[in-house]
Amino acid sequence: MTALTDDTLAAAPHAIRDEMIAFGIMTALLLIVPFTGVYPFFVMQALCFALLACSFNLLIGYGGLLSFGHAMFLGTAGYVSAHALKVWGLTPELAILAGTAAAAGLGVITGLIAIRRQGIYFAMITLALSQLLYFIYLQTPFTHGEDGIQGIPQGRLFGLLNLSNPTVLYYVILAGFLIGFLLIFRTINSPFGEVLKAIRENEQRAISLGYKTDQYKLLAFILSGTLAGFAGALKVFVAQNASLTDVHWSMSGEIVLMTLVGGLGTIFGPVVGAFVITAMQQYLAGYGQWVTVIQGVIFVACVLAFRRGIIGEIAHLLRRSL
Amino acid sequence: MQALYAQLLVGLINGSFYALLSLGLAVIFGMLNIINFAHGALYMMGAFCAYFLLNLLNIGYWPALILAPIAVGIFGMILERTMLQWLSGLDHLYGLLLTFGMALIIQGVFQNYFGSSGLPYSIPDALKGGMNLGFMYLPIYRGWVVIFSLVVCLATWYLIERTRLGANLRAATENPTLVRAFGINVPRMITLTYGLGVGLAALAGVLSAPINQVRPLMGADLIIVVFAVVVIGGMGSIMGSIVTGFALGVIEGLTKYFYPEASNTVVFVLMVLVLLVKPSGLTGRAN
Numbered sequence: 001m002t003a004l005t006d007d008t009l010a011a012a013p014h015a016i017r018d019e020m021i022a023f024g025i026m027t028a029l030l031l032i033v034p035f036t037g038v039y040p041f042f043v044m045q046a047l048c049f050a051l052l053a054c055s056f057n058l059l060i061g062y063g064g065l066l067s068f069g070h071a072m073f074l075g076t077a078g079y080v081s082a083h084a085l086k087v088w089g090l091t092p093e094l095a096i097l098a099g100t101a102a103a104a105g106l107g108v109i110t111g112l113i114a115i116r117r118q119g120i121y122f123a124m125i126t127l128a129l130s131q132l133l134y135f136i137y138l139q140t141p142f143t144h145g146e147d148g149i150q151g152i153p154q155g156r157l158f159g160l161l162n163l164s165n166p167t168v169l170y171y172v173i174l175a176g177f178l179i180g181f182l183l184i185f186r187t188i189n190s191p192f193g194e195v196l197k198a199i200r201e202n203e204q205r206a207i208s209l210g211y212k213t214d215q216y217k218l219l220a221f222i223l224s225g226t227l228a229g230f231a232g233a234l235k236v237f238v239a240q241n242a243s244l245t246d247v248h249w250s251m252s253g254e255i256v257l258m259t260l261v262g263g264l265g266t267i268f269g270p271v272v273g274a275f276v277i278t279a280m281q282q283y284l285a286g287y288g289q290w291v292t293v294i295q296g297v298i299f300v301a302c303v304l305a306f307r308r309g310i311i312g313e314i315a316h317l318l319r320r321s322l
Numbered sequence: 323m324q325a326l327y328a329q330l331l332v333g334l335i336n337g338s339f340y341a342l343l344s345l346g347l348a349v350i351f352g353m354l355n356i357i358n359f360a361h362g363a364l365y366m367m368g369a370f371c372a373y374f375l376l377n378l379l380n381i382g383y384w385p386a387l388i389l390a391p392i393a394v395g396i397f398g399m400i401l402e403r404t405m406l407q408w409l410s411g412l413d414h415l416y417g418l419l420l421t422f423g424m425a426l427i428i429q430g431v432f433q434n435y436f437g438s439s440g441l442p443y444s445i446p447d448a449l450k451g452g453m454n455l456g457f458m459y460l461p462i463y464r465g466w467v468v469i470f471s472l473v474v475c476l477a478t479w480y481l482i483e484r485t486r487l488g489a490n491l492r493a494a495t496e497n498p499t500l501v502r503a504f505g506i507n508v509p510r511m512i513t514l515t516y517g518l519g520v521g522l523a524a525l526a527g528v529l530s531a532p533i534n535q536v537r538p539l540m541g542a543d544l545i546i547v548v549f550a551v552v553v554i555g556g557m558g559s560i561m562g563s564i565v566t567g568f569a570l571g572v573i574e575g576l577t578k579y580f581y582p583e584a585s586n587t588v589v590f591v592l593m594v595l596v597l598l599v600k601p602s603g604l605t606g607r608a609n
Contacts, residue, residue: 066415113594116601120357120414121553125597128550131543132590139583249546253422260419292430299423303416304408 015321046278048235053258053270055227061265064200066123069130075247077103077229082149082242096233103229111221148243263309327458333575338471341567342526346519348557353515356417362541363428368527383446391521398520432538440535550593556603
């Protein structure tokens with residue numbers, strides 16, 4: 001069985017050094033965005049999706065678990081943060097904390113259910129769980145059904161930073177993205193991350209070596225869900241709304257697509273994939289449902305001919321780990 | 323009580339669709355090791371196929387009941403030959419991703435041309451009207467859907483569990499290499515299996531056209547419920563898929579009567595309960 005990711009480069013020399021250089025380039029590029037005239041709203045949105053895709057990639061790329069319901073964390077954190085800001089009148093930092101904590105709690109519950117099955121069943125279960133949440137959010141009053149929560153006040157972060165200023169908001173979102181990204185980077189390169197990779201490659205052997213694989217998978221799932229929720233909480237400040245779109249299965253599909261396009265199991269792939277797909281949606285917004293068709297074509301093309309993804313191909317060509 | 327029986331009937335009809343669809347998924351999974359995410363889209367294509375036959379070629383319901391599954395089945399076999407077959411040997415998850423992409427393409431194309439609203443498809447003359455059973459009023463078409471689906475499900479069960487072709491199929495599921503050594507053309511069998519599973523989905527689509535209208539997204543949400551059905555039933559047994567499908571439809575119907583707020587979610591909640599009690603599914607083998 002061919003594994004999901006191209007791991008022939010795992011032992012590449014200076015892997016960490018290459019990755020640090022790439023991280024430096026990425027950070028520098030993102031820092032100068034407000035001075036380049038690129039529409040900051042687009043980059044902020046892409047950054048939220050990038051963090052989301054990175055959290056998804058932590059599960060599939062390093063744990064071998066395909067979650068087809070990651071939108072539930074995005075949507076849950078979004079709704080809770082939006083409600084906290086608008087109805088409870090909490091400060092932005094507390095609202096982000098509340099949203100992220102809600103996603104973490106959801107991760108514990110859904111994780112305990114989903115890790116009871118592996119492989120294809122895991123994907124179906126996460127999809128079904130997110131659909132269950134979708135219907136709950138459709139019916140509970142606090143989400144305002146089809147309308148969603150709109151007109152969310154952005155407020156001041158720590159009482160200082162005025163988030164209704166686009167430039168300030170941009171750097172806050174960027175900081176949030178970088179914190180999440182580094183956390184994932186650290187996790188992947190930790191002993192915990194190594195055990196996860198071992199489980200992905202051969203769970204039976206990992207069990208025979210004495211690892212309680214269920215606990216590792218559950219922890220990875222909770223961590224991934226929490227970070228996806230963090231991305232959802234940040235996105236509330238960008239979009240200023242929280243709606244059913246963010247919990248829908250098509251959103252879960254888009255997260256998968258971003259990661260697949262960028263490169264499953266690569267560190268920077270999900271970021272690139274998120275920018276590519278978000279840009280595509282911006283440019284093709286006028287073409288109605290053809291966007292869905294194009295997304296489908298990209299899915300098919302990636303699976304049939306381009307399984308390494310953009311960053312995976314580059315890494316393969318350069319014989320580096322990215 | 324009238325309302326309860328009416329909801330039970332709706333439940334049985336939904337159960338018929340769950341059974342036909344999960345049966346197809348199980349058959350395909352057995353041979354191809356792929357969870358066919360495009361199943362909902364192909365179910366929708368079955369309904370559209372009946373609609374086209376009627377409105378473009380003036381071919382009615384009865385021929386459509388045979389022609390639509392064959393047409394969509396052939397379409398499915400082309401998909402298998404041109405795309406799915408390249409996935410053998412890769413991780414199962416790629417099959418899910420590929421068929422998800424195919425579902426997006428098919429549904430997106432239909433949405434472009436037909437929007438999201440429903441197109442009407444009328445009940446054939448022979449099945450119009452209803453009869454009074456004393457305790458409830460039974461619309462004939464609805465009764466027909468339940469009985470016909472049951473017959474098709476049992477015929478499929480018979481085909482797979484009791485015939486020589488089915489025996490070959492089951493053998494190839496267990497050990498394809500060994501079956502090939504006996505001179506049986508396994509790749510062709512895989513293609514035909516996919517066609518069969520897809521044909522069952524299209525048949526469910528034709529059956530549902532007069533009840534649910536013909537919509538591009540009619541299969542998109544349904545397939546997720548069917549996934550939950552498959553998780554509950556497990557894909558190990560054909561009869562298990564059929565029984566689970568019908569049973570969950572009935573439970574959903576009962577929920578609509580007793581606690582309508584939960585009717586959308588009851589199948590998913592049951593899935594959670596089954597996973598907590600018996601993770602391998604009700605009829606599944608431990609993995």
